[in-house]
Amino acid sequence: xxxxxxxxxxxxxxxxxxxxxxxxxxxxxxxxxxxxxxxxxxxxxxxxxxxxxxxxxxxxxxxxxxxxxxxxxxxxxxxxxxxxxxxxxxxxxxxxxxxxxxxxxxxxxxxx
Amino acid sequence: xxxxxxxxxxxxxxxxxxxxxxxxxxxxxxxxxxxxxxxxxxxxxxxxxxxxxxxxxxxxxxxxxxxxxxxxxxxxxxxxxxxxxxxxxxxxxxxxxxxxxxxxxxxxxxxx
Numbered sequence: 001x002x003x004x005x006x007x008x009x010x011x012x013x014x015x016x017x018x019x020x021x022x023x024x025x026x027x028x029x030x031x032x033x034x035x036x037x038x039x040x041x042x043x044x045x046x047x048x049x050x051x052x053x054x055x056x057x058x059x060x061x062x063x064x065x066x067x068x069x070x071x072x073x074x075x076x077x078x079x080x081x082x083x084x085x086x087x088x089x090x091x092x093x094x095x096x097x098x099x100x101x102x103x104x105x106x107x108x109x110x111x112x
Numbered sequence: 113x114x115x116x117x118x119x120x121x122x123x124x125x126x127x128x129x130x131x132x133x134x135x136x137x138x139x140x141x142x143x144x145x146x147x148x149x150x151x152x153x154x155x156x157x158x159x160x161x162x163x164x165x166x167x168x169x170x171x172x173x174x175x176x177x178x179x180x181x182x183x184x185x186x187x188x189x190x191x192x193x194x195x196x197x198x199x200x201x202x203x204x205x206x207x208x209x210x211x212x213x214x215x216x217x218x219x220x221x222x223x224x
Contacts, residue, residue: 004155017192033211038122042202043156058211088153097208103155104180 002026004104012110013081021076021107024093031094031106032074033101036060036087043090049074050097081111114139114205118215126223131175131190133218135203138184144220145186146212147177156202162186173197201212 005024025032033048035058045058049068063085065077076094078085088108092101119134139147145162160171167179177188186203200219204212 035212035214040216042216043115043212044214045211048211055142092156097211098113100146100158100161101212103157105155 004091004093004102006089006104006107008107009105010108010110012112013078014112015082017081018077018079019081021078021089021091021102022107023074023076024072025091025093025102026072026076027093027095027102029072029093029095029102030071031097031099031101032068033058033092034066034074034076035090035092037090037106038087046076046089048079081109083111085109086111114143114213115188115206116203116205116213116215118201118203118218120218122219122221124221125193127195128129128192131188131197131220132191133188133201133203133220135177135186135215136184137186137203137205139205141207142181144206144208145179146206146222147168147171147175147186147188148202148204150200150202150217152199154155159188159201169196193220193222195222195224 004025030051034046035043037043047056047066091104094101115138117136134166147159148156160169162179170176206212
């Protein structure tokens with residue numbers, strides 16, 4: 001098992017550009033989520049999904065979109081990047097809402 | 113809503129000394145509690161979790177944590193620090209083991 005994979009590892013964007021952060025898992029996990037990590041603030045939940053076709057907002061959803069068309073993939077879209085979205089983004093997955101989450105290696109995003 | 117407070121953003125110990133990382137939580141009902149470790153430029157790895165089965169929880173790499181309801185605490189300890197323990201440690205709380213609420217993290221430094 002590759003576990004949770006994220007691409008790209010690092011990305012530089014200009015303000016206003018759009019991009020998609022990819023997340024995939026090969027563990028047949030139903031639950032997937034996106035967090036952002038900022039210095040001194042820990043990790044904060046952006047969006048999550050309890051299964052294909054079902055998504056919901058977390059603590060800091062503004063500026064981000066998600067969709068879940070398959071069990072394996074949970075992409076995070078930035079429609080118009082802002083400097084405030086400079087952060088490290090982590091994707092996580094688990095078998096269900098009662099199970100331990102496993103984290104990917106992260107994507108470091110810099111918005112200029 | 114639940115919350116987590118980690119006392120001390122930086123902790124320094126000598127190799128072989130006791131490691132104590134503090135975590136206090138706030139939750140209206142008995143929560144799930146977690147400790148994750150993050151090594152430089154990596155994702156988060158689960159150290160241990162509390163799910164109400166036992167108040168003393170043993171994790172990987174010799175770490176353990178004790179759930180104390182009366183003190184709303186879940187402090188992480190290790191009897192003897194090793195250089196390889198140098199990392200950032202996050203305490204997290206959840207009502208469902210998903211939708212984690214993280215503390216701001218404690219960076220552990222281990223010196224010779």
